[in-house]
């Protein structure tokens with residue numbers, strides 16, 4: 001799939017551990033409601049492994065294909081081929097973007113950047129987009145770094161005027177606008193969607 005920065009605009013990140021109801025039905029509803037990308041992040045307490053993870057991933061991938069939404073895998077490079085993923089999101093502790101790029105020239109590659117040292121890494125050149133944050137406080141990622149504030153998005157935008165950037169961490173309808181105004185191309189969201197009582201309304205508000 002050809003990457004377009006517009007696909008970052010409403011980027012839903014989720015694993016079964018984040019869901020209070022059937023994950024497939026939630027993704028289907030989010031896709032119908034207008035998310036522009038999806039990241040399969042099956043990770044942490046309550047997540048599934050092995051064959052169950054692959055089965056769940058295939059289900060999610062099929063939904064994304066039907067809605068023509070990029071299906072991006074978090075961390076797990078072994079699943080790229082298995083799940084025919086459109087992309088991979090890598091953190092600083094994950095596989096190296098240059099190695100993945102050499103193996104998969106057309107794969108969408110996302111890279112997390114949380115501070116100035118990471119932002120100056122030569123790996124950035126191999127990434128299609130940067131995941132910046134956590135912008136605000138979040139309870140969703142247990143090992144999340146300290147919140148950066150929207151100032152971090154502003155700094156990254158100055159450093160990389162043309163690089164697609166998505167903000168992540170504690171983003172909800174009430175603060176999404178401030179992330180976009182700081183220079184992000186989009187917002188990546190877990191709990192504001194998984195815990196929403198009205199998914200369509202939440203995604204519209206974003």
Ligand SMILES: Cc1ncc(COP(=O)(O)OP(=O)(O)O)c(N)n1
Pocket residue numbers: 013039041043074075089090091092093094110111112130131132141166168188
């Ligand atoms: C879009 C996006 N941005 C940042 C992250 C965080 O990635 P990482 O730092 O590797 O942490 P984990 O998500 O793997 O726990 C992300 N997943 N997506």
Ligand SMILES: Cc1ncsc1CCOP(=O)(O)O
Pocket residue numbers: 013133134135137138139140141144168169170171188189190191192
């Ligand atoms: C995966 C991830 N990376 C940085 S913060 C975060 C969690 C985002 O979850 P939420 O949208 O619920 O704050």
Ligand SMILES: [Mg+2]
Pocket residue numbers: 074075089090091092094
């Ligand atoms: Mg990671």
